[in-house]
Amino acid sequence: METSESNSYRMRFKKILLIGALVVIAGIAVYTFLVLKYDPSFVNLEERLLPASLEHPLGTDHLGRDVLTRILLGSQLTVGYGFLALLLAVAIGVPFGIFAGFKGGIVDRILMRIADAFLSFPDTIVAIVLSGLLGAGIENLLIAIVIVKWVNYARLVRSTVVVERQKDYITMAKINGLSERRIMVKHLFPHLIGHVLVLASLDLGKIILLISSLSYIGLGAQPPAPEWGAMLNEARPYFQSVPELMVFPGLAIVTVVLFSNLLGDFLRDKFDVKKEVA
Amino acid sequence: MSLVSVNGLSISNKQKDIVKDISFQILKGEWLAIVGQSGSGKSLTSSAIGQLLGPNLRAAGNVSYEGMNLLELPPKKMRALRGTRISYIFQDYQGSFTPFHTIGRHFQEFLKTHLKLSKDVRKKKAEEALKDVGLQPEIYSRYPFQLSGGQLQRVSIALALLLEPDILIADEPTTALDSITSFKVLQLLEKLQQEKGCAILFITHDLRHVKNHADRILVMKEGEIVEQGEKRQVLDNPVHPYTKLLIEASSPLRKPATEKILEVAK
Known part of the structure; x- marks a missing residue:
């Protein structure tokens, strides 16, 4: 009795969190469409490395670009490409x-051995090698991620179908x-x-991390694109004097990954067969 | 007159032969029962007729139906035969239906595959078929898990006989039902068989299910046919010791007992 109560409480907590996240995302969308007034790649060297102010809520970076603008538009790149990669991986897998x-x-044996071949290398390494081979750039990174990720869906789906x-x-x-x-x-x-939905929502966080980390090491989005990982990289030389420059994009990544994990947990609980029986 | 004749059918997996070179015939409009214990290969035999063996099993030999060898028929032709000329019902009535589709959708999908009818006509046909097997037409909009075992088995019979096939292969259809329900289902099958004139290949491990309805009996043991013949002949004068054992194992069933069931059922 008590466990089911605490369970339902936890479910509600997660629900509220998720709805909150949706509201935040909607708010951001509205803000970027209505309020945003800076060009994310507008260089203004007179205003470089400004602290937070009303004019620039999160300050400006080393080229005088508005950080908030860049983070918000970066969400389109990071999250948008993350979604796109996920969608393609699901559509193939x-x-x-x-x-x-x-x-x-x-047929099964041949197809699955192909899938195994893809699985036998660690995700990150393959993604690095592929985007290195294809040349730096976010489109190539996308291809690399799809190649790495589709196998998981193929395997998951196959195991269910076989039963x-x-x-x-x-x-x-x-x-x-x-x-x-x-x-x-x-x-x-x-x-x-x-x-598939559960795995996908858990994967979204991982894909976003992958995009950002590869962009951080210079293989993904290229400057001046406001990708979060790339922003982290650009802020690195100023870490000691202006640490906020690294904190904000970092926070953005953490938040998105956290929410996609919460969403995954929530969906997993929702689709839990054992719960249906009880 | 022979409808399907099975000649030298063998079914094997990688390690060994499971069904060994068996031959028999299914006559037009008859009720042929295959009896044997689990693992005797009776279900596999019935699956082989409709090319329903799993990917790891291989069938060799000849199953001829209207001049075609069913074992070697191209998939497309086989698909056209299944459901229209050869249909099946299974033991697992719950598992025979896609859980998230209504009963009606099963009928719709089936009819749509084989006939060009409008949606309303299809629905009408389905409801009539449900009535024929003694069910309410309202069942049409129910989901499989909302029905009882007996109801579901009746629905699968309705589906199987919808297009008046030549042969109905019933793979232990009453094994998972309680005795009164299975008795009623058997009676229904016999009634529909007489109306529609289809042959029934009835797979069972229980001679009691056979006693009242079958015309001929075929006894299988370890992949071979040990005895076959008219029902009375097999039941009254079994030749093979295994048949004798089977009959002894189901001895308590006498005629009065079925009458008793009838009374209770009323």
Whole structure:
């Protein structure tokens, strides 16, 4: 009784947090569209390294650019590309996994060995090598991340499909003469949405971190693009005199990663099968 | 007249043969029962007829139906046969339905695949089929988990017989049901069989399910057919010791008992 009460309390807490996050995001969107008055790459050397003021709520950087503007527009880059990478990874991995799992036998073995080959190197290293090979730039970084991440979805989906495929309702659908594509799309896919959503929301944080860290070492977004990781890198020489320059983009990354993890936890609880039974 | 004839069918996985070179015939409109304990290969035999074996199993031999070898039929042709000419019902009535689709959607999808009918006509057809198996038409909009086992098994029978197939393969359809419900389901099957004239291949491990309804019996043991023949002949004068054992194992069932069930059921 008590545990279920504290559970529901925790669920509510998470809900409030999530709604709060949504409100913040909406607020930011409104702010960037209505209030924002600075050019993120406008260089004004007379106003360099200013402390926080009404004019510049988070101060200015070493080239006199408004930090708040850059962080807010950077969210489009960091979070936007993060989402895009995630979407592409899901769009490749899910059909791949469904197909391999549903076909089974030799097709499954071949496809999954391909996936294993992708999995056998650590994410970050592969991403660094690929974006190094393709040349620095956020588009190439995107490609590298998709190549690294889609395998997780393929594997997750396949493992679920392999279990579901053996159940009678799939056999029944085959017996009823439905096409394999229809079975995969209408009878198998809805089972997977929950799992994929949970993994995706947990992955979003990791992808954002990856984008930022690769941009930090100069492989992702190139200056003057206001990517958070790149901003951290640019602020590095001024760390001792103006530490805020590193703190704000850092905070932005932490916040986004934290919320995407919370979202993942929340969704995982929501789709928890055990809870349905109880 | 022979509808399906199975000649030298073997089913094997990588290690060994599970079904060993069996041959039998299914006659038009008859009720043929395959009896045997778990692992005797009876379910695999029935799956092989509809090309439903898993990817790790291989079937060899010949299953001829209207001049075609069902084992080697291209997938597209097989798909056209399934559901229309050959249909199945399973033991696991709960698992036979996609959990997040309503009963109606199952009917809709099935009819849409095979016939060109408008949505309303399809619905009408489905509701009639539900009535035929003794269910309320309201079941149409229910989800599988809202129905009882007996109801679900009736729905699967309705679906299986919807397009009047030549043969219905029933893989232990009553095993998971309680005895009264299974008795009723069997009666329903027999009634529908007489109306529609389809052959039934009835897989079971329990001779009691066979006694009242089957025309012929085929006994399988470890992948081989040990005995087959007319029901009375097999039940009254079993030749193979394994058949004798099976009959002994289900001895308490006599005719009065089924009458008793009938009374209680009323």
